[in-house]
Amino acid sequence: MSTLQIDNLSASVGKEQILNNLNFTLPKGEVHAIMGPNGSGKSTLSKVLAGHPDYQVTGGNACMDGTELLGLNPDEIARLGLFLAFQYPVEVPGVSIANFIRAAVKSRLPEGESIKAVEFYKELYLKMDDLGMDRSFTSRSMNEGFSGGEKKRCEILQMSMLNPKYCILDETDSGLDIDALRVVSEGINQMKNPDRGILVITHYQRLLDYIVPDKVHVMWEGRIVRSGDKTLALELEDKGYDWIKEEVAAA
Amino acid sequence: MIKPSNIEIDREKGNFHYPTSKYAFDAGVGLSEDVVKYISGVKNEKDWILDFRLKAHSIFEKKPMPTHWASKDLENIDFDVIRYYLAQGQQPSRTWDEVPDDIKNTFERLGIPEQERKFLAGVEAQFDSEAAYSRMKEDLEKEGVIFVGSTEGLRDYPEIFKKWFGKVIPSSDNKFSALNSAVFSGGSFIYVPPGVKLAQPLQAYFRINAENFGQFERTLIIADEGSEITYMEGCTAPKFETSTLHSAVVELVALKGAKIQYITVQNWSNNVFNLVTKRAMAEEEAEVRWIDCNIGSRLTMKYPGVILRGRKARGEVLSIALANDGQHQDTGAKMVHAASETTSNVIAKSVSIGEGRSSYRGLVQIPGHLEHCKNNTECDALLINSDSQTDTYPAIAIQGSENSVQHEASVSKVSAEQIFYMQQRGLNQAEAMSLYVNGFVNDLIREFPMEYSVELKRLIDLEMEGSVG
Numbered sequence: 001m002s003t004l005q006i007d008n009l010s011a012s013v014g015k016e017q018i019l020n021n022l023n024f025t026l027p028k029g030e031v032h033a034i035m036g037p038n039g040s041g042k043s044t045l046s047k048v049l050a051g052h053p054d055y056q057v058t059g060g061n062a063c064m065d066g067t068e069l070l071g072l073n074p075d076e077i078a079r080l081g082l083f084l085a086f087q088y089p090v091e092v093p094g095v096s097i098a099n100f101i102r103a104a105v106k107s108r109l110p111e112g113e114s115i116k117a118v119e120f121y122k123e124l125y126l127k128m129d130d131l132g133m134d135r136s137f138t139s140r141s142m143n144e145g146f147s148g149g150e151k152k153r154c155e156i157l158q159m160s161m162l163n164p165k166y167c168i169l170d171e172t173d174s175g176l177d178i179d180a181l182r183v184v185s186e187g188i189n190q191m192k193n194p195d196r197g198i199l200v201i202t203h204y205q206r207l208l209d210y211i212v213p214d215k216v217h218v219m220w221e222g223r224i225v226r227s228g229d230k231t232l233a234l235e236l237e238d239k240g241y242d243w244i245k246e247e248v249a250a251a
Numbered sequence: 252m253i254k255p256s257n258i259e260i261d262r263e264k265g266n267f268h269y270p271t272s273k274y275a276f277d278a279g280v281g282l283s284e285d286v287v288k289y290i291s292g293v294k295n296e297k298d299w300i301l302d303f304r305l306k307a308h309s310i311f312e313k314k315p316m317p318t319h320w321a322s323k324d325l326e327n328i329d330f331d332v333i334r335y336y337l338a339q340g341q342q343p344s345r346t347w348d349e350v351p352d353d354i355k356n357t358f359e360r361l362g363i364p365e366q367e368r369k370f371l372a373g374v375e376a377q378f379d380s381e382a383a384y385s386r387m388k389e390d391l392e393k394e395g396v397i398f399v400g401s402t403e404g405l406r407d408y409p410e411i412f413k414k415w416f417g418k419v420i421p422s423s424d425n426k427f428s429a430l431n432s433a434v435f436s437g438g439s440f441i442y443v444p445p446g447v448k449l450a451q452p453l454q455a456y457f458r459i460n461a462e463n464f465g466q467f468e469r470t471l472i473i474a475d476e477g478s479e480i481t482y483m484e485g486c487t488a489p490k491f492e493t494s495t496l497h498s499a500v501v502e503l504v505a506l507k508g509a510k511i512q513y514i515t516v517q518n519w520s521n522n523v524f525n526l527v528t529k530r531a532m533a534e535e536e537a538e539v540r541w542i543d544c545n546i547g548s549r550l551t552m553k554y555p556g557v558i559l560r561g562r563k564a565r566g567e568v569l570s571i572a573l574a575n576d577g578q579h580q581d582t583g584a585k586m587v588h589a590a591s592e593t594t595s596n597v598i599a600k601s602v603s604i605g606e607g608r609s610s611y612r613g614l615v616q617i618p619g620h621l622e623h624c625k626n627n628t629e630c631d632a633l634l635i636n637s638d639s640q641t642d643t644y645p646a647i648a649i650q651g652s653e654n655s656v657q658h659e660a661s662v663s664k665v666s667a668e669q670i671f672y673m674q675q676r677g678l679n680q681a682e683a684m685s686l687y688v689n690g691f692v693n694d695l696i697r698e699f700p701m702e703y704s705v706e707l708k709r710l711i712d713l714e715m716e717g718s719v720g
């Protein structure tokens with residue numbers, strides 16, 4: 001039961017079918033990677049799991065620790081423990097990072113309970129230090145005018161403050177410089193633990209040098225078409241996707 | 252996607268309507284010369300005040316509705332069914348148990364103190380703040396500050412107030428200022444002597460009673476040379492209303508080098524017409540700042556203004572308007588530059604939710620013979636769904652090459668992606684909207700005194716909670 005388990009998931013946007021009978025299981029304590037060509041449906045998968053209202057689920061199930069996610073509101077899914085680090089984080093003008101994260105933490109507290117401000121800031125500052133974020137960032141508006149790399153760090157900061165059970169990181173490595181990639185990867189590695197499942201979506205093997213995955217999956221045309229261990233990523237880096245596409249076409 | 256159909260608005264929210272309880276003095280229904288005389292008689296007023304009222308009444312009768320302005324909704328005001336004067340209530344017949352639960356909850360959520368809740372819900376006619384007030388009164392008296400109601404002000408201190416009363420806003424300014432001038436009661440009259448700088452804000456709260464929060468309040472604040480005062484009007488709790496027309500007049504006089512900050516946070520119920528005239532006069536090097544937050548009401552028309560009469564005078568209007576379904580906020584600012592080197596700043600933010608409508612109406616006047624005058628105007632509108640409406644009517648009349656104006660306006664919407672992002676972090680739709688709206692007004696709220704900004708934020712939370720299904 002301690003899994004994020006997806007069975008025969010199909011989803012569409014408008015008339016277009018994007019996910020086709022997708023199967024995939026992420027057990028707690030493991031790190032999996034999904035790779036795949038542009039437009040194969042990786043971000044769509046993450047948004048469907050997070051309950052994005054633009055996508056219609058046309059079939060299948062997605063259970064998190066035994067709870068069906070499909071049909072729940074995005075905030076319910078989030079509070080159940082699914083965190084999505086966005087490929088394109090969204091700006092929220094006028095709302096400071098500190099206030100934003102506070103509101104998110106507060107949404108998880110039982111009615112009537114409030115955040116202890118001193119402890120909150122202590123934790124926030126500590127985690128910002130780890131991610132190499134300047135403390136002055138707390139008062140900046142969420143993602144407004146942030147560089148690509150700053151946005152990605154901020155996603156990881158939120159993830160670590162919210163203590164999720166399952167994390168999906170959608171191309172968190174893209175847009176990071178070499179040093180930032182290392183810092184952010186360390187941040188993600190610190191999140192690894194036996195009670196948490198982590199799914200990283202990436203195009204590049206180099207992220208997987210830092211975050212060593214237990215499994216690597218390849219997505220193509222809305223399905224997982226191949227799974228393997230970390231060597232699969234190396235193989236893809238070497239050969240590209242054509243050989244997999246050909247295999248799929250032949251099958 | 253956030254579809255408009257998903258957003259349900261409780262139209263009854265804030266419609267706290269009770270039958271009027273018994274009052275010792277009641278001018279009856281409708282307006283006539285006799286009613287005006289009755290009010291003046293009850294107050295034992297001098298002849299000059301009665302004359303002032305009667306003259307205003309005849310102006311009111313003659314003046315047309317400001318039809319070239321806001322909404323046709325004004326035509327729905329039936330002046331014949333309004334009570335123009337109620338005072339000195341006997342014990343109201345309502346008990347706390349009879350107050351609806353949702354109102355009690357709202358008070359609870361806003362953290363309104365027990366005593367005030369009873370007053371606001373109409374359970375008690377008098378808000379007992381004697382202790383706090385008398386302590387403060389003593390301090391004020393030592394400084395020579397006068398802080399009284401309009402009746403006492405005109406009766407006991409005519410030498411101070413008569414000079415300015417009705418001068419900043421003549422009765423003939425508009426139909427509603429005429430109405431107020433005819434039937435005014437309640438409000439605050441304040442005089443701050445030269446050089447006295449009040450550290451604590453004065454609040455109408457200290458002198459709260461049925462009359463003070465009446466429909467036709469009259470306020471006059473005179474800050475003598477070099478003095479400083481902050482005044483806070485209104486309260487953030489949704490006030491129980493028996494009357495549907497509120498028409499106040501507020502006049503501020505800042506003499507040379509004086510500073511006046513006037514703060515209003517109002518949360519009217521959905522049936523109220525709130526038609527208020529507010530204007531200040533700023534002499535040389537004086538500063539006047541209006542901070543104005545309008546939430547609720549059926550129609551609010553309010554354009555605080557500053558007449559910059561002396562060199563280097565400075566005027567400022569910071570306003571926030573929130574219009575929910577069935578509400579129209581027609582607000583703005585008037586800056587009349589009448590001396591060189593005067594500066595004015597207007598920042599107006601409006602939020603329209605559901606079918607709520609916000610309009611900004613601005614006026615900036617800088618005649619050509621003046622030099623080195625500056626105005627900055629910023630209006631930002633936020634639309635919460637596609638049915639919302641917003642209009643800006645900036646009327647900027649500026650002449651003379653030595654003067655400068657800067658005008659910026661923006662309209663933004665909350666995108667579905669922004670809401671999804673916030674929801675993905677655990678906030679429900681209402682919390683997400685609320686956080687967004689708070690972000691939108693954040694830079695303005697920072698200018699407010701602490702306790703007001705906290706209350707305002709809570710108020711926004713509550714408003715958003717009710718507006719998102």
Ligand SMILES: Nc1ncnc2c1ncn2[C@@H]1O[C@H](COP(=O)(O)OP(=O)(O)OP(=O)(O)O)[C@@H](O)[C@H]1O
Nearest residue numbers: 013018036037038039040041042043044045054087
């Ligand atoms: N809201 C939408 N409206 C229309 N088409 C969409 C929408 N979301 C996704 N698609 C389409 O679905 C397909 C899959 O998109 P998705 O973003 O999931 O791909 P991806 O695998 O994440 O690609 P990339 O590697 O470039 O990030 C694309 O063809 C995309 O255009």
Ligand SMILES: [Mg+2]
Nearest residue numbers: 042043044087
């Ligand atoms: Mg993608």
